[in-house]
Amino acid sequence: MIYFHNDYSEGCHEKVLQRLIETNLKQTTGYGCDEYCAEAARKIKQACNREDADVHFLVGGTQANLTVIDAALRPHQGALCAVSGHINVHETGAVEATGHKVLPLPSSDAKITAQQVEQVVLAHRNDDSFEHMVQPKLVYISNPSELGTLYSLKELEALSTVCHENGLYLFLDGARMGYGLAAKDYDVTLADIARLCDVFYIGGTKVGALFGEAVVICNSALKEDFRYIIKQHGGMLAKGRLLGVQFDALFTDGLYFEISAHAVKMADQIRACFDELGVQYLVPGITNQIFPILPDELLAELSRNFMFTEMERVDDHNRCVRFCTSWATKQENVDALCAELKRLSGK
């Protein structure tokens, strides 16, 4: 069985593992106050071109989302996001468990627009009953999104502008950030993100690390006492060094970007195969996720040797599914997938 159903099926990249092995018996202080975390933070700030940022390392994405949002909001404030946003759908109400409402906006491509945000803010402000409603205060976007779509530089700038003009924070979930930045012709850089967002995180779990997300706080208003909130939510790893070691490895000699590019290259080959076969997609994509619409019989056959994720049914005979590549995807497995797809399609 060959896994294409997600980008966290393996452990970590060999260089990350190597660093964990090398440092294993080194003694350090705990809770992320060690030299590895300091060095990783230094490299990340440099890569972001934000020497003034604070960097914190958290174990996973849900933890990062709930910690950032809880730290940023007062009790009556909520987080705007696409209705398909991870915090709205797939975190078992983690944000609500911290007391905050998620305010979903309609979206067909898992993205939201500056105009949507502005409309909500104005509607809130102009409503006579505004104090009876949750105050929108933070905009959560994922980039790449849950559907692999990407915000263009122009879209991101517009969101940043509308947020800052209206006193909202812009928070970018970068669980798959590497696979976005490495996408062909994508016009946004890490420095752009760090310039436009108040806070964001760089995903390690899905991009070469065993686990870990690097939260980068750019807006000073969000920096104070952040470590207390991490601890309160059980996110302060005793051996915080593990996160420092891994992100140090990922941000040494561009490893993070290099392995992201590999995943995108593998995905591009699969996309080329689908294109050749005339397959339609739920949404077009250029990152490591592919959402083709395929006939049930083909999927039944394909599932004998390949794992992928079932998405929504499109009609009585076709379903959208998801294929993911990652830093660990092997060329031979991509070749095997493409060959099988062609065989099953009779080509």
Add this chain to the structure above:
Amino acid sequence: MIYFHNDYSEGCHEKVLQRLIETNLKQTTGYGCDEYCAEAARKIKQACNREDADVHFLVGGTQANLTVIDAALRPHQGALCAVSGHINVHETGAVEATGHKVLPLPSSDAKITAQQVEQVVLAHRNDDSFEHMVQPKLVYISNPSELGTLYSLKELEALSTVCHENGLYLFLDGARMGYGLAAKDYDVTLADIARLCDVFYIGGTKVGALFGEAVVICNSALKEDFRYIIKQHGGMLAKGRLLGVQFDALFTDGLYFEISAHAVKMADQIRACFDELGVQYLVPGITNQIFPILPDELLAELSRNFMFTEMERVDDHNRCVRFCTSWATKQENVDALCAELKRLSGK
């Protein structure tokens, strides 16, 4: 200025006030353990035909909603409701502040169907990632709804059945319950509600009391330790007797139903006027709320002497507005409104 913009513009019905005056200097124990509360609870249980129910008196609707939902749910469970549901829109995230997600369902008439509930429950159960999603456990409905619509007996029975077959609680917000029960040709009784719901409340704030909602818990699973939860959320009135006295008055000699009927009669007269003028409604109605669609110029004129609530804009020249009657609405004010409407319509 004559107020039709809500049903809580005055104090309380004279008979309720009279009872408050009579009992004012009587000494009682606190926190709702007094004889007035006991007597009011007895009368309410009788009216509900549920001697086995528990009755608790709370100060207001948001408090009742958040207390019931927090008492009923475990941390990972959420409350289904219409997207327009009061808990989803107009309680400043009160339910989320107790840690629970509100799970909104699409609705054009502020009601939800048994089929919608069943689909959500099945979708949750059949989703591979079900543990990553909030578990639907309680269905919140308001009856009359925020748009004055009513659940028929058949609809209510279907909701009750689908809830109980799937282990969900059915919770009915009856902030305006009297105005529903008193509506002409409405086929649901208080006893029906008490038979079909796990928990509900009978609104006093909008129906003759100074304030107060009587929460009726029918399902034994929801009874334990409810008073602790009331206290924890600041809902246990030191002089709980005030609620007992008022509900005792309201449920003596059918006062609650009598004054509700008055409000509906007043609303029916206004509806007859709108009908005569050929006015369209956002939704048809038979309770104390009316949602006509009226031209901007007429509304501008009307607002000189009458207060009503602006709802959504329908097109460039027309807006939906809300007129409310109540137990306190005077015939002369209804006459004045109808006369003015006709004058402004040139009839």
Add this chain to the structure above:
Amino acid sequence: MIYFHNDYSEGCHEKVLQRLIETNLKQTTGYGCDEYCAEAARKIKQACNREDADVHFLVGGTQANLTVIDAALRPHQGALCAVSGHINVHETGAVEATGHKVLPLPSSDAKITAQQVEQVVLAHRNDDSFEHMVQPKLVYISNPSELGTLYSLKELEALSTVCHENGLYLFLDGARMGYGLAAKDYDVTLADIARLCDVFYIGGTKVGALFGEAVVICNSALKEDFRYIIKQHGGMLAKGRLLGVQFDALFTDGLYFEISAHAVKMADQIRACFDELGVQYLVPGITNQIFPILPDELLAELSRNFMFTEMERVDDHNRCVRFCTSWATKQENVDALCAELKRLSGK
């Protein structure tokens, strides 16, 4: 049976009731945005000599405590108070239910000192693991305290100073404030409290109102969006006017202070009787609460006609009990109590 077991056994003062009757059918807007609330707020600000303060009316004490504390704190911050503090003992974890730890300080008289606060703050600051501990950010005191003790002006000034020098808020629970301010020789005024505290409330429930506490916010940092937080916790009364009307009555012609003085006068008579009988107290007192230590046999006899509250057992034969007077206490009942005490003591 004559009640001395608390100060909320009756309804409200006749002048308050009169105002409720007079205004009962007047139409107003809801949620505390009416003219009565505005007028009451104006009078309270004047009485506090703080025209710059914000005044909000809440239904009860627990609600006021949880709303103020939740509005003031970030998630990792806690509230210091005496171990016997109402928020620590008798609110069913209402503060914790908003996510905040109560940080209890030892106290034998229900008061805490500036020195205690300073020590905790310094200990926190100097602890290597400070981020692993709840950050003290607010000091909660009740004045009069749960044991009827009072903070002197010097003590209050010292607390205020230590709080402000260390970035903490000083929050005073004045559920029984009137009975403190009216105590003989007490050197603190309402204006002192308003000058020294960041936020406090003036109790109505126990001092002449049916219910209600007037929260006065003096520190600008605590003012923003407070009404959202009230609503979120179910504390925004639809007919908010009821609170305005009552506080308007209480702060007209010094009624609040006059009726408080009556309660203290009644308590002073009872204290004089206990003194005459050579009775010891758990703590000495000058407000409306008295904590005598009495023999079990006498208490058994006394309880036939009088209600009082059992406090802690002192030894095998004696127990501390509490007698409360209030604005409603009748001279004849005090006389009856004193006569009975003397009779039972054989004097």
Add this chain to the structure above:
Amino acid sequence: MIYFHNDYSEGCHEKVLQRLIETNLKQTTGYGCDEYCAEAARKIKQACNREDADVHFLVGGTQANLTVIDAALRPHQGALCAVSGHINVHETGAVEATGHKVLPLPSSDAKITAQQVEQVVLAHRNDDSFEHMVQPKLVYISNPSELGTLYSLKELEALSTVCHENGLYLFLDGARMGYGLAAKDYDVTLADIARLCDVFYIGGTKVGALFGEAVVICNSALKEDFRYIIKQHGGMLAKGRLLGVQFDALFTDGLYFEISAHAVKMADQIRACFDELGVQYLVPGITNQIFPILPDELLAELSRNFMFTEMERVDDHNRCVRFCTSWATKQENVDALCAELKRLSGK
């Protein structure tokens, strides 16, 4: 600099590391549903002699504590523990952040007794105002405790009995469980713990793993939907396998017990040295933690080459400090410490 200041200064035991390396590129499903987790759970249940238990793997101790307690309690219920308990002092209010009050009991040795629990439960039950107080529902103990003390079998049985007779849950925090079970002459086994507790966890972070705690749920009432609660609090690791792999290694061929015994052996040598030098302890101990009271000058000298933790000051010239050994402590470092202690003591 040689570290004795905690038991999480290194990475993981070589055999654990080896298993992580071997399995690194193996593809598995996510979120702890993989074969490694299944195998580790099987071995743990066997070691506990509780085939009926549920085993879940969490990343850290604070996360385990808050997740278990939040899953077990209704909103008005709290957790009893020693005043020095980790959840009361060193988790930044993590339990309160889930809405629950921690109810601290006085303790000089970081343990609590069955009698204390019984007294609290009875006092609650017999208090007229019980609904105004947090209901004690769970007893949290740490074993070994924060001071390295241990519950004897008799003490543990008494706690278990009093809990179960009164409807409370007994929850044991075993962050350092190995170092307790391996202590000389300790009369409690893992099977005893699994027989007497409703839920507990076996610490990995401090005992040979990179990170991870194995939560064992014995009481069926606590099993339902536990994974939802893990996810909600951000505790569900995408690569849950990492926890399975590590605990599988630790529970293969008794590794967990073997490496625990090593740490205790090292601590025993240090204790023997302190005994020889006539040093007093804050509390006596037999696990991996040692709390000697030492003169300031000696500590100043010692701190040049050794790291240890400062505890409380005992008098003007002496302080209690903590030395920790672990699975990773080297004999040569213990020898160096003992030699230095003797040299500084002039022996």
